[in-house]
Amino acid sequence: MAEPLSNPNLGIEDPFAGVDFSELEHSLRRPRTFMDFVLNGLVTLMTLSALVPLFSVVLMLLWRGGKRLGLALFTQLPPAPLETGGGFGNAIVGTVLMVLLAVLLSVPVGLMTAIYLAQAKQSKVAEVVRFAAKVLTGFPSILAGVFAYGAIVLTTGGFSALAGAVALSVLMLPTIVLTSEDALRMVPSRMKEASVGMGATSTQTVWMVLLPTAMPGILTGVMLAVARAAGETAPLIFTALFSNYWMWSHGEVQVLQPTASLAVLIYNFAGMPFKNQVELAWAAALVLVLFVLIANLIGQSLSNKQVQQG
Amino acid sequence: MSAHSSAQPGLPVLPGALFGSRQGEITQVPSPLQRAVDVTFRRLCHAFAWFTILLVTFIVLRIAMSAAPAMREQGWGFLTGRVWDANAGQFGILAQIWGTLYTSILALILGTAFGVAAAVFLSEGFLGSTIFGLLKYFGVHLHPWWGRLPDQIERILKELIELLAAIPSVVYGLWGIFVVIPLIRPLCHALHEHAGWIPLFSTDLSGPGVLPAVIVLAIMIMPTVTAISRDALVSVPVKLRMAAYGLGATRWESIFAVILPTASRGIAGGIVLAFGRALGETMALAMLVGNSNQINLSLFSPANTLAALLANNFPEAGPREVGLLMYAALVLLGITLVVNIMGAFILQRAAKNAAE
Structure with a gap:
């Protein structure tokens, strides 16, 4: 290549005249290339080692929690310190009930807020709402508990499932608002315009075009919020507290009594010196993680549907 | 939708009257009822949007008002006192503030290193x-x-890596007690024996302590750093990368000189948000940090954090202690609000820059 160019007869200067070709050699002896090689290895190692805790947690859950897995876990009550056997049926019921109550409280508010945000994109109020939702996303979960303690426990005079559900719904709200707004905005504008062009009011457009189209995305947000809320402990320890009994008596569900939950059961039993209770804590952790993972997976598969539609 | 359905026009169709079209027509002017529903629904949405703003304000006010009597009584001395002793009537949260910041900053360093590496x-x-x-x-x-x-x-x-964020923090706490602490104890013991003169190793690990808490906390905030940093790195324009390679830069020269600086704002926003999460994290710390009010540089000594203090004392608190705990909650709220608003602000500016 360089040979004809360096021919003085052509009157063209050699463009590679000052280049030391050995400098461009791609070899590990060169500090530049060596540095590159080392950093490649380092970053690979760091990424893979970040996954070690995940596998360790999963293996420990299967090993230590799997031992106790059985029907008794779901039908029996937590054991006293020196008892053997037992389960956490009441904690599962309590977790499910409080999460459901929290969904009932947060979904209507969150969805209506999201509809407002998707319709009034640029208004000042919308910006403030969005900012408030983002601030709530980073809100420490224990402060949601403190808030529910001040607002519900102190006014009703006792720990209750309702207070726990209020604390959880404060944590679910921002996720629902932000994901639903995204889902509503992804609906193609020509669909909206077609609806308005047919004489539909904006409420009709929302109910008959926007919501059905954006439903998978909205449900994804709800499922992610449910997954997060189910695993929360901090907002429950001093709002719902804990209970060693089933939450119904005389055929009525007691919403205003202290209520057990899986997360608080794990927290209480983890520090106990009794083997039976520690084993139950591991089994409860396994059940809780399965619950959270299933909610996450449902959310993920729904969000894939949403992408295909958009 | 058939334009001429067989339904009789005289029959009332309730949901159709509210939301749907009248039978027999595709396009039409909305009826007065539909207009009324429309206006009501829109006002309702507007009201709920305001509700979200009011909720945030109400939460802050509720905590501040409950804390007000204790603030008047204790004043600033509450923030500088080191003892929390209900029997002696002495209350101070300096040790908790120190523990919160110390564990969070250490976890942030560890989590950021691994998180950004994973994002790259x-x-x-x-x-x-x-x-x-x-x-x-x-x-x-x-x-x-x-x-x-x-x-x-x-x-x-x-x-x-995102799955790491899905595991509940109480499960991490359980894992920390039964896996991390036994695993690192021999190493910590050896470090204390041979390098005890370094302040970081000046005490022995007797069970729960700062280091296990920091390790678990770092694992919990890493996915946040990774997810946000990865978004920022992916949105670096391809032509910048190609230009760097074209000038003869190696992969890491282009990463350090071009890609990371371009994405730095997004990464910084992610790190600040992760810091906010670390400050407010409760369960893993309450289970692993040892809950002892000490101010000590040592990685192996037990400590306490604001969130752990709230979690441990709220369930059995009397009326007087509730006020004091609300004061502590207000301090935690103040710290996390400042950090989170900063993070959201940085990310917003990063997004604006990327759009331009």
Whole structure:
């Protein structure tokens, strides 16, 4: 290549005249290339080692929690310190009930807020709402508990499932608002315009075009919020507290009594010196993680549907 | 939708009257009822949007008002006192503030190092190109199934790291007690024996302590750093990368000189948000940090944090203690609000810059 160019007869200067070709050699002896090689290895190692805790947690859950897995876990009550056997049926019921109550409280508010945000994109109020939702996303979960303690426990005079559900719904709200707004905005504008062009009011457009189209995305947000809320402990320890009994008596569900939950059961039993209770804590952790993972997976598969539609 | 349905026009169709069209027509002017429903619904949405703003204000006010009597009584001395003793009537949260900041900052350093490394690994196609090279070696890189493998494996890796964030913090606490503490205890013991003169190793690990809490906390905030940093790295324009390679830069020269600086704002926003999460994290710390009010540089001594103080004392608190705990909650709220608003602000500006 360089040979004809360096021919003085052509009157063209050699463009590679000052280049030391050995400098461009791609070899590990060169500090530049060596540095590159080392950093490649380092970053690979760091990424893979970040996954070690995940596998360790999963293996420990299967090993230590799997031992106790059985029907008794779901039908029996937590054991006293020196008892053997037992389960956490009441904690599962309590977790499910409080999460459901929290969904009932947060979904209507969150969805209506999201509809407002998707319709009034640029208004000042919308910006403030969005900012408030983002601030709530980073809100420490224990402060949601403190808030529910001040607002519900102190006014009703006792720990209750309702207070726990209020604390959880404060944590679910921002996720629902932000994901639903995204889902509503992804609906193609020509669909909206077609609806308005047919004489539909904006409420009709929302109910008959926007919501059905954006439903998978909205449900994804709800499922992610449910997954997060189910695993929360901090907002429950001093709002719902804990209970060693089933939450119904005389055929009525007691919403205003202290209520057990899986997360608080794990927290209480983890520090106990009794083997039976520690084993139950591991089994409860396994059940809780399965619950959270299933909610996450449902959310993920729904969000894939949403992408295909958009 | 059939334009001429067989339904009789005289029959009332309730949901249709509210939301749907009248029978027999496709396009039409909304009826007065539909207009009324429309206006009501829109006002309702507006009201709920305001409700979200009011909720945030109400939460802050509720905590501040409950804390007000204790603030008047204790004043600033509450923030500088080191003892929390209900029997002696002495209350101070300096040790908790120190513990909160110390554990969070250490966890942030650890979590950021691993989080940004994972983000670079995931966004620069390390794994993809390695697997592609391997496939090419076997001559199957254009095969319909094998050819998709590089993308698929990268996606799986990304989802696995996101899965770290899905595990509840109380499960991490349990894992920390029964796996991390026994695992690091011999190492900590040896470090204390041989390097005890360094302030970081000046006490022995007797069970729960700062280091196990920091390790677990770092694992919990890493996915946040990775997810936000990866978004920032992916949105760096391809032409910048190509220009760097074209000038003869190696992969890491272009990462350090071009890609990371361009994405720095997004990464910084992610780090600040992760810091906010670390400050407010409760369960893993309440289970692992030891709950002892000490101010000590040692990584192996027990400590306490604001969130752990709230979690431990609220369930059995009397009316007087509730006020004091509300004061502590207000301090935690103040710290996390400032950090979170900063993070949201940085990310917003990063997004604006990327759009321009």
